[in-house]
Amino acid sequence: MHDSYISKEVEDKLRKLWTDEGIYKFDSESKKQVYSIDTPPPTISGLIHMGHVFSYSQADFVARYKRMRGFNVFYPFGFDNNGLPTELLVEKNNNITAEKVGREKFIELVEKETKKYEDIYKDVWTHVGISVDWSLLYSTISKEAQITSQRSFLELSKLNRVYRKETPTIWCPKCKTAVSQMELKDKMVKSKFVDIRFKDDVIIATTRPELLPAVVAIFVNPNDEKNRKHVGKLVRVPIFGQEVKVFADSRVDPKKGTGIVMCSTFGDLTDIEWYKAYDLDLKIEMDDKGRMLNEYFKGMSVKEAREKITEDLKEKGYVLGDKSIEHSVNSHERCGTEVEFLVKKQWFVKYLDMKKDLIDLGNKLKWHPEYMHVRYDNWINGLQWDWSISRQRYYGIPFPVWYCKKCDEPVLAEESELPVNPMETMPKKKCAKCGSAEFAPEYDIMDTWMTSSLTPLINTRFWLDNPRKNVYPMSLRPQAHDIISFWLFTTVVKCYLHTGKVPWSDVLISGHGLDKHGKPMHKSLGNVVEPLPVIEKYGADALRHWASLSRLGEDASFQEKDVISGAKLVNKLWNVAKFVSKNSSENIKKSNNVVDRWMLSKTMELIKNVTMEFESYNSAGAKRLIDEFFWSFCDNYLEFIKYRIYGNGDKPDYILSHVFFAILKMMAPFLPYVTDEIYLELYAKDEGKKSIHVTDWPKYEENLIDGNSLETGDKILRIISYIRQWKHARKMALNAEIQKLEIEGDLEDGMEDIAGAMKIKNVLKGIGEEEVPGTGIRIRIVA
RNA sequence: GGAGGCAUAGUCUAAUGGUAGGACGGCGCCUUUACACGGCGCAAGCCUGGGUUCGAUUCCCUGUGCCUCCACCA
Numbered sequence: 001m002h003d004s005y006i007s008k009e010v011e012d013k014l015r016k017l018w019t020d021e022g023i024y025k026f027d028s029e030s031k032k033q034v035y036s037i038d039t040p041p042p043t044i045s046g047l048i049h050m051g052h053v054f055s056y057s058q059a060d061f062v063a064r065y066k067r068m069r070g071f072n073v074f075y076p077f078g079f080d081n082n083g084l085p086t087e088l089l090v091e092k093n094n095n096i097t098a099e100k101v102g103r104e105k106f107i108e109l110v111e112k113e114t115k116k117y118e119d120i121y122k123d124v125w126t127h128v129g130i131s132v133d134w135s136l137l138y139s140t141i142s143k144e145a146q147i148t149s150q151r152s153f154l155e156l157s158k159l160n161r162v163y164r165k166e167t168p169t170i171w172c173p174k175c176k177t178a179v180s181q182m183e184l185k186d187k188m189v190k191s192k193f194v195d196i197r198f199k200d201d202v203i204i205a206t207t208r209p210e211l212l213p214a215v216v217a218i219f220v221n222p223n224d225e226k227n228r229k230h231v232g233k234l235v236r237v238p239i240f241g242q243e244v245k246v247f248a249d250s251r252v253d254p255k256k257g258t259g260i261v262m263c264s265t266f267g268d269l270t271d272i273e274w275y276k277a278y279d280l281d282l283k284i285e286m287d288d289k290g291r292m293l294n295e296y297f298k299g300m301s302v303k304e305a306r307e308k309i310t311e312d313l314k315e316k317g318y319v320l321g322d323k324s325i326e327h328s329v330n331s332h333e334r335c336g337t338e339v340e341f342l343v344k345k346q347w348f349v350k351y352l353d354m355k356k357d358l359i360d361l362g363n364k365l366k367w368h369p370e371y372m373h374v375r376y377d378n379w380i381n382g383l384q385w386d387w388s389i390s391r392q393r394y395y396g397i398p399f400p401v402w403y404c405k406k407c408d409e410p411v412l413a414e415e416s417e418l419p420v421n422p423m424e425t426m427p428k429k430k431c432a433k434c435g436s437a438e439f440a441p442e443y444d445i446m447d448t449w450m451t452s453s454l455t456p457l458i459n460t461r462f463w464l465d466n467p468r469k470n471v472y473p474m475s476l477r478p479q480a481h482d483i484i485s486f487w488l489f490t491t492v493v494k495c496y497l498h499t500g501k502v503p504w505s506d507v508l509i510s511g512h513g514l515d516k517h518g519k520p521m522h523k524s525l526g527n528v529v530e531p532l533p534v535i536e537k538y539g540a541d542a543l544r545h546w547a548s549l550s551r552l553g554e555d556a557s558f559q560e561k562d563v564i565s566g567a568k569l570v571n572k573l574w575n576v577a578k579f580v581s582k583n584s585s586e587n588i589k590k591s592n593n594v595v596d597r598w599m600l601s602k603t604m605e606l607i608k609n610v611t612m613e614f615e616s617y618n619s620a621g622a623k624r625l626i627d628e629f630f631w632s633f634c635d636n637y638l639e640f641i642k643y644r645i646y647g648n649g650d651k652p653d654y655i656l657s658h659v660f661f662a663i664l665k666m667m668a669p670f671l672p673y674v675t676d677e678i679y680l681e682l683y684a685k686d687e688g689k690k691s692i693h694v695t696d697w698p699k700y701e702e703n704l705i706d707g708n709s710l711e712t713g714d715k716i717l718r719i720i721s722y723i724r725q726w727k728h729a730r731k732m733a734l735n736a737e738i739q740k741l742e743i744e745g746d747l748e749d750g751m752e753d754i755a756g757a758m759k760i761k762n763v764l765k766g767i768g769e770e771e772v773p774g775t776g777i778r779i780r781i782v783a
Numbered sequence: 784g785g786a787g788g789c790a791u792a793g794u795c796u797a798a799u800g801g802u803a804g805g806a807c808g809g810c811g812c813c814u815u816u817a818c819a820c821g822g823c824g825c826a827a828g829c830c831u832g833g834g835u836u837c838g839a840u841u842c843c844c845u846g847u848g849c850c851u852c853c854a855c856c857a
Contacts, residue, residue, distance in 0.1 A: 004820090193857090206857055219857090252857085261857045268857070327856055371787070375852070378786050382853070481788090482852065511788095511851090516795090518850075549796075549806095553788080555850070559795055561807045564820085571820050579817035624797070628805080635822075639815095646816080721823095728812060728824050735815040759815090 001581050001681050005574035007539030007567075010677045015126055023691045024067075024131040026074045028468065035071035036474040037063055038456050038504060039132065040487070041078030041140060044117045045085035048124050049521045049528045050558045054513030057547035059478035060130045061619040062508065064669035066475075067131070068697040074471050076136035076459055077125070081114040082145070083448040087395045089113070098395040103421065106395055107141055114139060124531055129540050129672045131693065138458055140451045141397070146419035149451045150400040151463040152494060154412055161350050161497055162389075164410065168265070168272045169344040169388070170330075173290025173302075174337040177392035178344060187331040187338070195258065195320040196313060198235050202246075203320060205257030207327070209313060210305035213240045213294040214264035214285040217278065222248035227259050237262075238318045239309070240296070247278060266341035273384070282343065290340055302340075347399065347444070349387040351493055355380050361492050364502045368617040369553040372481060372509040379485040387490070389447045396445030398422055404431035405438040415463075453490035456503040473501050478508040481553065508617055511555035513547075518557045529558055541671035542566030548623040548670045569627065570674045573667070576634060576660060577678040583645050584657040584682070594749035595640045596655045597706045598713030602629070603659045607700045610666050619669070626666045633663065636717060643756025657682075662698040709749075715775045716750045719743075722772045723758050726781055735759050738783060742766025745777035 067073045090113045098106040156162045169178045191207045220227040230246040297305045313319045367373040400413035411427045413420045422441035460472040495503035515527040545566025550556035613622035641652045668675040679692035738760040755763040768778025
């Protein structure tokens with residue numbers, strides 16, 4: 001074996017070997033039980049950082065463990081290139097807009113561009129040692145994903161789970177599209193809170209006086225002593241003159257403004273809630289571009305209209321005062337425009353009636369950690385609207401739908417036509433309702449969650465040629481906690497509707513990888529740590545060591561010192577391997593030595609405990625046990641056996657090699673490179689496997705546990721530690737010779753081992769002077 | 784505003800109903816044939832207040848601080 005371990009060389013070599021030998025390949029012919037993982041497809045946005053390494057490593061620990069437990073592991077990878085971040089990236093890199101080049105062409109460009117990033121991403125993931133089978137790669141804009149999404153829509157339609165309805169929608173007047181809640185960001189703006197007198201004692205403070213023509217009701221809090229007398233009365237709106245009713249609703253904050261709120265259709269989300277809850281009139285006072293419709297200020301922008309109406313109100317004496325405020329408003333993250341609420345026809349997935357089922361489904365999942373389950377339940381209990389799935393965006397997967405030009409009846413595509421772009425293809429049939437053959441395409445596209453919610457079905461090729469058997473329901477969904485309410489939730493909804501089953505048996509929720517101060521990594525904060533330079537410097541195993549330290553579900557800050565510890569651990573493993581390689585033999589006789597039996601017993605206990613931790617998805621716990629054991633193995637056991645190796649005692653070769661092999665295997669999911677390199681050097685020849693990652697997990701043999709040796713070993717360790725302190729107090733080297741050790745008390749075995757480890761010429765039963773704490777044994781040391 | 788998580792030496796963290804283990808850093812000793820990228824040792828810590836208990840860092844409540852998600856922002 002080489003004197004020192006050079007991570008870069010070994011990693012380059014092993015990456016190639018793993019690929020060439022297909023170590024991580026899913027075997028579709030195998031009869032072995034499948035363990036399938038619904039890997040999160042990272043967004044193609046041009047950036048990978050330690051946060052990704054952190055969460056993907058945690059899933060990889062599980063994958064590698066399961067592989068060694070004999071499962072046929074289905075571990076795919078995907079790229080999410082169907083969404084705004086990718087769209088923006090591709091537009092920027094090519095200096096184009098999706099709309100100008102056309103959808104088909106743009107998707108081609110995305111796929112080309114994605115390929116570049118795929119190569120970069122794949123390079124990082126393979127360097128990190130994520131053991132996915134790259135032949136299972138998918139992308140969320142691919143033809144397969146399009147077929148799956150569109151088919152899903154058709155199926156939901158058969159189930160009467162989709163409907164189209166005119167409803168208030170978050171709208172960007174500049175981009176002229178509906179936007180999802182996720183595409184909004186808060187923006188602080190300066191604004192004026194104007195007090196407007198409707199009636200003598202009905203004064204309303206508003207920042208949106210231009211919405212007066214759209215006012216349809218007035219609200220006060222039911223507990224508001226001062227204002228509740230107005231409830232049920234009719235009040236006339238200044239200038240526009242419509243009479244509206246006053247309602248009581250707890251959503252009104254009596255302390256804010258005057259405690260009286262006007263409700264217009266629509267100023268904000270509360271207005272929409274009230275509109276729905278009280279069945280209010282609908283007054284559309286704004287067009288797609290954010291221009292006012294009312295004759296009073298027709299064609300003006302929101303801002304112009306606001307100025308004009310404020311002036312007029314002042315002139316006519318309706319304004320009692322105003323106050324400058326700064327408040328946050330929702331704006332479109334892409335262009336910064338303040339969003340409005342317009343009434344538009346949108347497609348919805350109906351699921352509000354499924355709340356109880358969805359809660360039940362959540363109960364069927366095994367959540368790791370368990371407390372993450374609450375977030376899922378909370379989300380469902382708080383749902384107020386069905387899932388709006390249409391977007392008036394350009395880039396994405398189209399709805400497989402046309403509308404009859406005569407009667408507006410929707411016509412759905414045939415399954416055999418998928419994927420279909422209704423803007424380019426027309427239906428081959430006539431309108432079922434009126435017989436017309438003239439159709440207009442649906443121009444909207446589907447929300448990206450419509451596609452990403454289908455990853456288990458994309459993975460299993462549910463509606464595609466050559467569907468994969470035994471993959472679904474999948475075994476594991478690993479993901480971070482921030483998207484429980486989106487990705488996890490929507491996947492449960494869709495997979496349940498399509499398959500009647502919950503899509504996985506276990507859910508593994510990881511935290512975020514943060515910078516060293518505990519802040520999220522963001523390009524704009526300049527705190528992004530990229531994985532490859534760290535791998536270059538310390539090795540991939542060292543980096544994975546960092547990822548293996550924190551408790552499941554907890555965020556972890558990136559500490560370089562933890563990577564350094566990892567590098568030291570790797571180095572230590574290598575050095576022990578050298579020691580083992582020099583001192584191993586074919587000798588497999590059972591040892592009667594108490595220290596050997598102690599070591600073997602401890603190893604069995606370790607296997608049992610580590611396995612238990614892995615089975616409960618606590619890989620950090622497993623890693624801790626192994627690390628602790630390994631360091632003790634080095635510092636104690638190896639010191640105990642050297643005298644026998646270098647002297648004439650019973651050679652402990654077999655135990656040494658056997659125990660180290662068990663440690664190595666249990667380390668393998670975490671440190672795949674160094675463990676495999678050592679395996680190939682030391683053990684592969686006997687076992688005949690091509691990689692440690694396809695060997696069997698160490699076997700727990702209860703009959704090897706010897707209670708007596710465990711007790712004795714513990715005592716011996718305490719005595720050793722005591723003698724070490726004794727030597728230290730005399731500034732002696734640890735290997736300095738001691739003449740004599742007298743032991744008084746209950747210790748039958750291990751005298752020779754103490755003598756050997758501590759270089760004591762003569763260890764004998766005798767009269768002790770000092771008690772070794774925790775042993776009940778007294779000793780006397782004679783220098 | 785709602786929900787959830789976290790709070791342990793200078794820093795990062797672990798376990799635990801009977802006063803705490805590790806890592807980095809600090810100090811000191813040891814060039815021992817796997818390893819000085821090492822070994823051994825020393826100093827240094829349980830956020831505030833209340834409750835349950837013979838006893839709480841651990842369980843419960845409260846406050847405070849940090850983080851995440853959701854909602855609001857008339």
